[in-house]
Amino acid sequence: MNTRDYIEIEDKYGAHNYHPLDVVIERGEGVWVYDVDGKKYLDCLSAYSAINQGHVHPAILAAMLEQAKKVTLTSRAFRNDQLPLFYKELSEMTGFEMSLPMNSGAEAVETALKLARKWAYEVKGIPRHQAEIIVGSGNFHGRTVSIISFSTEPAYRDDFGPFTPGFKVVPYGDADAVEKAITPNTAAVMLEPIQGEAGVVVPPDGYLRRVAEACKKNNVLFIADEIQTGLGRTGKLFACDYEGIHPDIMVIGKALSGGFYPVSAVLASSDLLGLFNPGEHGSTFGGSPLAAAVARAALKVIRDEKLTENAAKMGEYFMEQLEEIPSPHVQKIRGKGLLIGVVLKPEAGGARRFCEALQQKGILAKETHERVIRFAPPLIIDKDTIDWALPTIREVLMMP
Incomplete structure (x- = not known):
């Protein structure tokens, strides 16, 4: 079967809730993926930053296979020997006292929202079911x-x-708007330190600090959604750094398992997560021995291979090189670390055609919000690979 065969089957039997590029990936290794026709591509999306460690990282694969031979799922009705170690290592790496594991990023966000509301009623004293949570415009926290x-x-x-x-939306990047929106019923403010899905939107310097200070002053929780920005992607372990x-609550996912x-x-x-009582929240697969073993290995790779440091160094270089391309279509380059957005001018004809052209030349990137090309390769990428990609990117950005 070839690419067209697979696409026809998918389009016939699968719901059309995505608009993927027409490449059918068969295998991946490091920063590279290969399609069913044998063509090689540089992955510049990393599954929306879930594959910071690179495709099929051997250490994470080994941990997964080893655990899969023992026991994969116990449910939280019983304890397992991987979850306690995951808790401990995650706490030591992040500086947070406690964690609560889930599966998808959206589940973790829902968990944080429930936790903030429970705190609002049991600790802050907001009248029951009147808690409000403030968020930023352009947000993407799940579906x-x-x-x-x-x-x-x-x-x-x-x-x-x-x-x-129970939610209030204020302009993202405007700390004054956050402070003005706070009322006695405000339980929390939840923000992405950089908005990835909105087009790699980086807020003004000092924005997060001012929001955190406003939260502290008004006895409001600050929730940072670092699902896409966390675990090294932006050149710091967390973009909040x-x-x-140090947010009251942080939500992480994606690269926590290395894909x-x-x-x-x-x-x-512990004061916050200690508010949950048995039966009030849970997940059959969350915290499974397989999940914990994989996550432990994924965290170890980030630390031992210094992926955060590499993201800072390679991201700075990549952005500098992109800024030197004299494309008539580019409005600006923005981002931090290896989370980079190439913002196109309205008259450029949309980002999709540029992503399709890159695909034809062996580079996989994806448009976001129509006018932004997102470049987010695995954090293991090196200078030679970036230098290999730059002439192609330049050629595509210079096309009519």
Whole structure:
């Protein structure tokens, strides 16, 4: 079977809830993937930053295979020998006292929202079921009904109401707007330190710090969604580290498993996560021995291979080189570390055609919000590989 055969089968039998590039990937190794026709591509998306460690990292693969031969799932009805070690190692690496593992990023966000509301009623004393959570415009925290209830993207919400109440949306990047929106019923402010899906939107310097200070002053929790920005992607372990911010609650996922298995987690103090009682929240697969073993190996790779440091160094170089391309289509380059957005001018004809042209020349990137090409290769990428890609990127960005 060739690429066209697979695409025809997928389009016939699968729901059309994505608009993928027409490449059918068969295998991956490091920063490279190969399609069913044998063509090689540089992966510049990393499964939306889930594969920071590179495709099929041998150490994570070995951990997964070893654990899979023993026991994969116990449910949380019983204890297992991997979860306690995952808790400990995650705490030591991140500085948070406790964690609660889930599967998808959206599940972890929902968990954080529930935790903030529980804290609001049991600790802050907000009247029951009147808690409010402030979010930023352009946000992307997942696609559950509660999460799309505070999205500002019509495609995510128009046909899916009625919506969950209890959320306020303010302009992203405007700390004054956050502070003005806080009321006695405000439980939390939840933000992405950099908005990935919105087009790699980097807020003004000092924004996160000012928001965190406003939260502290008003007895409000600050929740940082670092699902896409965390675990080294931006050149710091967490994007919040650029401003020295330690959120009350942090949500992580994606690269927490290196792409092998859905693993996410909510990080917080013992005072906060200690509010959950047995039966109030859970997940059959969250914290499974397989998930914990994979995540432990994924964290070890980030630390031992200094992927955060490499992201900072290679990201700076990559952005500098992109900024030197004299493309008539490019409005600006923005990002941090290896989370980079090439913002195109409105008259450029959209980012999709550039991504399709890159695909034809052996580079896989993806458009976001129509006018932004996102470059986010695995954090193991080196200078030689970037130098290999730059002439092609230049050629595509210079096309009519």
